[in-house]
Amino acid sequence: MSAAAWLMAAPALWAGYTWGSHLLTLGSAWRGPRAGRRVALTFDDGPDPEQTPRVLDILAAHGATATFFLIGQRAARAGALVRRIAAAGHDLGNHTWSHRSLWLSGPRETGRQVRQGHDAIAQAAGAPPRFFRPPWGMTNLALFAELRGLATPCVFWTAQTEGRSPASPALQVERARRRIGPGTILDLHDADGVRGAGARLVEALPAMISMLAAEGYSLAPLRDLL
Numbered sequence: 001m002s003a004a005a006w007l008m009a010a011p012a013l014w015a016g017y018t019w020g021s022h023l024l025t026l027g028s029a030w031r032g033p034r035a036g037r038r039v040a041l042t043f044d045d046g047p048d049p050e051q052t053p054r055v056l057d058i059l060a061a062h063g064a065t066a067t068f069f070l071i072g073q074r075a076a077r078a079g080a081l082v083r084r085i086a087a088a089g090h091d092l093g094n095h096t097w098s099h100r101s102l103w104l105s106g107p108r109e110t111g112r113q114v115r116q117g118h119d120a121i122a123q124a125a126g127a128p129p130r131f132f133r134p135p136w137g138m139t140n141l142a143l144f145a146e147l148r149g150l151a152t153p154c155v156f157w158t159a160q161t162e163g164r165s166p167a168s169p170a171l172q173v174e175r176a177r178r179r180i181g182p183g184t185i186l187d188l189h190d191a192d193g194v195r196g197a198g199a200r201l202v203e204a205l206p207a208m209i210s211m212l213a214a215e216g217y218s219l220a221p222l223r224d225l226l
């Protein structure tokens with residue numbers, strides 16, 4: 001049954017399948033431990049051939065390690081870049097095959113989005129992704145069974161510096177400063193979903209990392225934070 005057919009046939013069932021599944025996200029990670037002063041930078045929607053190398057250069061210049069939630073079909077087109085991310089010691093996460101909303105995906109399409117994304121990243125990197133993050137944080141009931149099958153935890157975020165509408169680099173740094181706390185998982189975008197997101201992030205990132213250091217925070221990849 002296609003997603004559209006489900007929607008037409010059973011709106012209440014579909015609401016349970018999508019909205020209802022968010023009860024299951026209580027077992028997912030939204031932040032790290034509040035002990036200590038560690039935070040995680042996470043980058044979604046890449047790899048981007050132009051912006052991701054710049055992000056990697058900035059992280060390297062600051063001696064920082066982070067986590068990249070990659071879109072499978074973008075990873076499949078940029079194998080060398082995916083290997084560069086992994087070789088620098090950053091964690092890799094799966095952000096689905098094509099960034100399709102899981103609220104519009106039936107069980108079969110959900111399985112395809114999760115597994116094809118997982119496999120593309122594993123093939124490009126030479127090791128499977130450690131974490132999963134759903135596009136826009138939207139989940140459904142089929143997702144969690146898929147993730148259990150892959151032994152992959154679902155990780156959301158504590159704070160975003162730019163959501164669905166563009167935010168200037170200066171505003172992004174200010175939002176990060178206001179929302180930061182021990183264990184915060186910051187959600188950033190090194191590639192476009194929102195137009196220009198990658199370029200704005202690259203401009204904001206050096207000041208953001210300096211601000212975090214000045215506030216006494218150290219940066220950790222999710223494998224260390226969680």
Ligand SMILES: [Zn+2]
Nearest residue numbers: 044045135136
């Ligand atoms: Zn995304």
